[in-house]
Amino acid sequence: NAGVTQTPKFQVLKTGQSMTLQCAQDMNHNSMYWYRQDPGMGLRLIYYSASEGTTDKGEVPNGYNVSRLNKREFSLRLESAAPSQTSVYFCASSSGGTSGANVLTFGAGSRLTVL
Amino acid sequence: DAKTTQPTSMDCAEGRAANLPCNHSTISGNEYVYWYRQIHSQGPQYIIHGLKNNETNEMASLIITEDRKSSTLILPHATLRDTAVYYCIVRVLYNQGGKLIFGQGTELSVKP
Numbered sequence: 001n002a003g004v005t006q007t008p009k010f011q012v013l014k015t016g017q018s019m020t021l022q023c024a025q026d027m028n029h030n031s032m033y034w035y036r037q038d039p040g041m042g043l044r045l046i047y048y049s050a051s052e053g054t055t056d057k058g059e060v061p062n063g064y065n066v067s068r069l070n071k072r073e074f075s076l077r078l079e080s081a082a083p084s085q086t087s088v089y090f091c092a093s094s095s096g097g098t099s100g101a102n103v104l105t106f107g108a109g110s111r112l113t114v115l
Numbered sequence: 116d117a118k119t120t121q122p123t124s125m126d127c128a129e130g131r132a133a134n135l136p137c138n139h140s141t142i143s144g145n146e147y148v149y150w151y152r153q154i155h156s157q158g159p160q161y162i163i164h165g166l167k168n169n170e171t172n173e174m175a176s177l178i179i180t181e182d183r184k185s186s187t188l189i190l191p192h193a194t195l196r197d198t199a200v201y202y203c204i205v206r207v208l209y210n211q212g213g214k215l216i217f218g219q220g221t222e223l224s225v226k227p
Contacts, residue, residue: 004158035217042202043159043217059216090158102206104151104215106158 002026004107006091012113013081021076021110023091030096032074033058033104034066036087043090049074051096081114088112119203124222127197133190135221137203140184147206148179149215150188152199159202159217162188193225 007022025032030051035043035058045058047066055066063085065077074093078085088111092104120138127133139148149164163170163177165186170177176189190197202220 033215042200042219045216088156092158103149103161103164104159105161108158109156 004091004093004105006089006107006110008110009108010111012115013078014115015082017081017114018077018079019081019112020078021089021091021112022073023075023107024073025091025093025105026072027093027095027105028071029093029105030071031094031102032068033092033094034064034074034076035090035092036060036085037090037109038087046076046089078112081112083114086112086114119205119218121201121203121218121221123219124224126224126226127190127193129195129225129227130192133188133193133197133223133225135188135190135201135203135223136185137187138185139203139205142183142205148177148183148186149204149206150175150177151202151204151217152197153202153220154196154199162201164206193223195225195227197223198225199223 004025033048034046037043044060046064049055049068052071067075088109090109091107094102094104147164147166150162151159153159163175165177179186200220200222202217204215
């Protein structure tokens with residue numbers, strides 16, 4: 001089982017460049033999430049998609065856009081990258097719903113450096 | 116949103132039980148307590164969750180106080196591979212998908 005797959009694993013950008021982080025899950029999960037983690041800090045929620053066709057802002061959405069392409073895929077786009085967006089980005093998915101079994105499965109992370 | 120408070124760091128001797136506390140005094144009646152851990156920059160890994168009863172699985176035990184204002188994650192026989200940052204999270208319910216807000220976590224160091 002692949003679980004949650006993120007691409008690319010590493011990326012270096014120049015300030016002002018754009019790029020898209022891709023995320024795909026094969027667990028038939030309804031909900032998907034994008035988090036970022038800065039050095040020595042916990043994870044912060046950027047955007048999430050509770051179900052196919054919906055997206056909502058998290059704690060730190062500024063500078064990002066997302067697309068829930070289909071049930072499997074949830075992409076994160078940086079339109080004009082800034083050094084402050086240097087971080088490790090994690091995608092996650094969960095079955096969704098309001099039961100306690102709404103456990104998140106995380107990908108391995110994408111390390112982004114903006115020069 | 117209910118918030119959690121955890122110690123920044125803890126040490127534990129290998130083979131001993133690791134008891135990680137978490138305070139969540141503003142938790143609502145329908146909010147669950149989740150524990151995740153993150154080993155050296157890998158993606159976080161789910162450990163256990165509970166509502167009000169104590170829970171146990173192959174990884175850990177979760178003890179929730181009767182008033183639900185605090186909980187303790189217990190790793191019964193800690194190994195060096197349990198060295199990680201442990202996150203206690205109270206789940207925020209929103210529409211169909213409950214988003215998780217992570218705090219700073221507790222950095223657990225298991226020492227030989």
